[in-house]
Amino acid sequence: MEAAAVLEQDAQLMLRVGEGDDSSFALLLERHRGPVVHFLYRMVQNQAVSEELAQEVFLRVYRSRSTYEPTAKFTTWLFRIATHVALNSIRDGKKEKGHESLDVETSDGMERQVADSQPTVEQELVQNVKRREVRQAIEALPAKQRAAVLMHKYEGLDYAQIAAVLSCSESAIKSLLFRAYESLRGRLAHMA
Amino acid sequence: MICLNKNEQGAELLTGYLAKTLDAAGMAEVDGHIQECADCRGLVSVWGKLDEFAAPEVTGDFDARLYARIAAEDARRPWWRRLLWRPAVPLVAAGALVGLGLLMVPRTPDPAKQANQMDIEQVAQAVDDMDLLTPIAQ
Numbered sequence A: 001m002e003a004a005a006v007l008e009q010d011a012q013l014m015l016r017v018g019e020g021d022d023s024s025f026a027l028l029l030e031r032h033r034g035p036v037v038h039f040l041y042r043m044v045q046n047q048a049v050s051e052e053l054a055q056e057v058f059l060r061v062y063r064s065r066s067t068y069e070p071t072a073k074f075t076t077w078l079f080r081i082a083t084h085v086a087l088n089s090i091r092d093g094k095k096e097k098g099h100e101s102l103d104v105e106t107s108d109g110m111e112r113q114v115a116d117s118q119p120t121v122e123q124e125l126v127q128n129v130k131r132r133e134v135r136q137a138i139e140a141l142p143a144k145q146r147a148a149v150l151m152h153k154y155e156g157l158d159y160a161q162i163a164a165v166l167s168c169s170e171s172a173i174k175s176l177l178f179r180a181y182e183s184l185r186g187r188l189a190h191m192a
Numbered sequence B: 001m002i003c004l005n006k007n008e009q010g011a012e013l014l015t016g017y018l019a020k021t022l023d024a025a026g027m028a029e030v031d032g033h034i035q036e037c038a039d040c041r042g043l044v045s046v047w048g049k050l051d052e053f054a055a056p057e058v059t060g061d062f063d064a065r066l067y068a069r070i071a072a073e074d075a076r077r078p079w080w081r082r083l084l085w086r087p088a089v090p091l092v093a094a095g096a097l098v099g100l101g102l103l104m105v106p107r108t109p110d111p112a113k114q115a116n117q118m119d120i121e122q123v124a125q126a127v128d129d130m131d132l133l134t135p136i137a138q
Helices: A009-018 A022-044 A047-063 A074-092 A121-139 A143-153 A159-166 A170-188 B008-018 B024-036 B038-052 B062-076 B079-085 B088-104 B111-137
Strands: none
Touching (some): A009 A074, A022 A047, A022 A074, A022 A143, A047 A074, A074 A143, A074 A159, A121 A170, A121 B038, A143 A170, A170 B038
């Protein structure tokens, strides 16, 4: 089988971007915009900053179009860039101090939706407290553990991918994840 | 049963159980264990608690802002660099160089053509000789 035939679809799209096909870039953006922004949001816990960082990620992807080589899965490469950008941002202290309130309106003017239909004020308050505690527990993790948990829990990356993103061995990732979940268990033990 | 929390293999089983990447036997093994072990049950429940941390929708103008940044970045690049990345341009440039090289290589004369030219020269010479001889004969 030819090498090109076994290339995953995203890698093929990226190679086409390198050949000047801008519509392939639009397709990649459509597919990965949400996961990248959400990952960065959970890393830095600020919507405006996460979108700014996601723009930087996709700019880097676009800049790499002519030199891109599909040596790993496209998502592994993409999350490697995203993690690098997020860790740099955290290190440089770009993150604005203080979290966005979960009650505030989002930048498009829509109020954030709560999963339960028509919750009472009390239920909504309890829900908000739970969310805040989960956010704080995740934020308290060391940055590398946080990135590993977010990729494992929310983005569905496997051990090998997370290991490639964080430049660790798979066994190191397994133990990193376990320590992170243990730490979260301790912090969230009181939650029903 | 020894707590899965206490050894590396158990830790791997538990994280695999959380992500639902274990096979049926592995899932059943962890299921059985967490019925009896409060510590591991607590760890497994963390996975569900993390669902509380929802991320907001991406703002509607995200793509427009990104394309504006790409356009601005492209506009700042010198014209020759803008040309260089386009895949066709290096190919055309390489083709032009090869063509130019071929033009500059000194041509070796075609032996058949050369022989033919010699014949003509010989005939011309012969005709000239004959012209010279004609007045003497007369």
